[in-house]
Amino acid sequence: MKRAFPTYIAVFLATTVLTPAGAAEADFASPPSKGAVSAARLLAAGPAQGGVYRAGVEIDLNPATITYWRQPGEAGSPPVFDFSRSVNVARVETSFPAPKHIDEAGTIVAGYDGKVVFPLKVTPQDPKAPVTLNLTLDYAACGKICLPAKAELSLALPRAGASPFAAEIAAAEKRVPQKVGAAEAKKRLALRKEDAQDSWRLSYKGPGKAQDVFPEVAEPLFIESKRDGADFTLTLFSTGAKPKAADATITVVTDKEAFEAPARLE
Structure with missing residues (x-):
């Protein structure tokens, strides 16, 4: 007869296996800011390379929901990124992946659906000191109705380790014209x-x-x-x-x- 583990042992093993991956993800991503039909968070690609950190702003959209490019067209509001409250940051360069044309209730706009990552290049003021990105993000998440969304995000950029989001950020960078x-x-x-x-x-x-x-x-x-x-x-x-x-x-x-x-x- 197959012998079952006691409950406390099963819980211990599950925690032992899952905790390292969960901890690694938490080190390289901010907690998500969830809206009615979307969520946003900051992602880090890893430690600085050549004095510059690579990171990203992820907006994850519910099905049949869109957000906008930097110039949507006749209608729509582009996302606004405010990094002014960041710590030890000299400059943040935000890039926009190539958009698609989307029919929004008969009006053609330029934007994104599903999920989009906006790549960031972060230059610290002091390369030897820790860097914390603090972002106020204003964007629109539009489905049957268009909802304004606001996210307050913070992430201490890691100075060591391998990021589970490195490939996702690299893929977004390749989509930038x-x-x-x-x-x-x-x-x-x-x-x-x-x-x-x-x-x-x-x-x-x-x-x-x-x-x-x-x-x-x-x-x-x-x-x-x-x-x-x-x-x-x-x-x-x-x-x-x-x-x-x-x-x-x-x-x-x-x-x-x-x-x-x-x-x-x-």
Whole structure:
């Protein structure tokens, strides 16, 4: 007959096995701040390398819920990251992974669904002293209704050990569009003015095939993009007076990579 362990032994073994993994995760992630349809937390990729820590802000969304890119379009609120209360931090560089276009009740916005990690590069003031990230995060979590969310997050960045989130942060970093200069942009993109007012046709010349484009311009302007055959149509809108020309940034997602390039609309 198979002999059962006493209850106290089973509990001891379970604790012995599970505690190290749980402790390791707690060392590299802040407690989650949970909202009605989302949760947010800070993640650390590991100790500093070359004087810089790699980290991330994770927003985990319920099914059928979205959050927004840095310039969503006609509707939506981009996330706002405030690291001003951090300890021993000289600079935090926040990156946005390439978004997708999402139909939100008939309005097309640029954003994310499911889960998104925004990569961070954290430079300490004193590389020899401990670093604590303190983040106030404001973002929108939108499903059937759009709910504002606020998270207060804190994480002491670890100075030793292997992070269980290193691969997740590295994957998010690969999704961040690479910046190209004006000369390279002219090789990859062709813009020509359409007959319609405030409209341009964007042709992509490679490498790879363009899957989607996300144009940005300074407020009070915004740009709407639509696929038109192999090309894209960019239409400029404004909540005020429209200028004769505007400087834009165009993020292109291809079957090989994503990149962002400067453009001049005139």
